[in-house]
Amino acid sequence: MINIFDFQKKKASGEKITMVTCYDYTSAALVDKTGIDCILVGDSLAMTMHGFDTTVNATPDMMALHTAAVSRGARDKFIVGDLPFMSYRRSLSDNMDAVYKIMQAGAHSVKLEGAAGNAGFIQHLVESGVPVMGHIGLTPQFVHQLGGYHVQGKTDESAKRLMEEARALQRAGCFALVLECVPTPLAAEITRELKIATIGIGAGPDTDGQVLVFQDLLGLNTDFRPKFVKNFLNGAELVTGALEEYNQAVKKRTFPDAEHSFGAKKLAKSA
Ligand code: KIV
DSSP states (O other): OOOHHHHHHHHHHTOOEEEEEOOSHHHHHHHHTSOOOEEEEOTTHHHHTTOOSSGGGOOHHHHHHHHHHHHHHOTTSEEEEEOOTTTTSSOHHHHHHHHHHHHHTTOSEEEOOOSTTTHHHHHHHHHTTOOEEEEEESOGGGHHHHTSSOOOOOSHHHHHHHHHHHHHHHHHTOSEEEEESOOHHHHHHHHHHOSSEEEEESSOTTSSEEEEOHHHHTTOOTTOOOTTOOOSSOHHHHHHHHHHHHHHHHHTTOSSOGGGSOOOOOOOOOO
């Protein structure tokens, strides 16, 4: 399993870092069999696992439940647990309770969105032994503030602001930074500027690593296909195909056959 220092080592050596989201035991056990470096139990689970429209509905309890399942499935992966909407913008005591739940569930670090107003809390977490991953650019928890899901940092002013946020998060003690939906040249510039590793999603090829949502990577979500998503499997077609095959087999009485049945003797008729 990699640790936080390996993120910087990989950045220095030019070896790309791979991260995938994961929310349940079975998927985590599959990821554990691969060379993928780390798992993000993302608050995107509010959408992918619970069917909400945005990540705003994720809660610390939801995050802890899914993190615990993932940590039982992926025993050999570095796990980042997302701090959900507002869970790090309350009192210090409430913020720490949210972090505590997620770390106790098996995360090795937490991720939070945005820079403004978060530096003090990040520093407190780092000094408490909790590694923190930052996340800037398109921060889905801010969807209503951003007016939708749009590429960020397209103007000089917003690009400058993102660069300042990236520096501020590094100064606060983050060990890595997710850059979501920012133009390739800006992501490359931030990556060159920072000592900590950048992990991109919709940020082009020049970040130190990449992250994708499990369902998007496997083509399981046919309703959502932004430009930056590549389906590495035609999962929806394969899975629905198998489900339909099962449906037909049962209805046509070809399943279960003798091979999949126990050869018990018929019960003797009672007198
Ligand atoms: O929750 C999530 O899946 C994320 C990734 C998109 C980085 O934060």
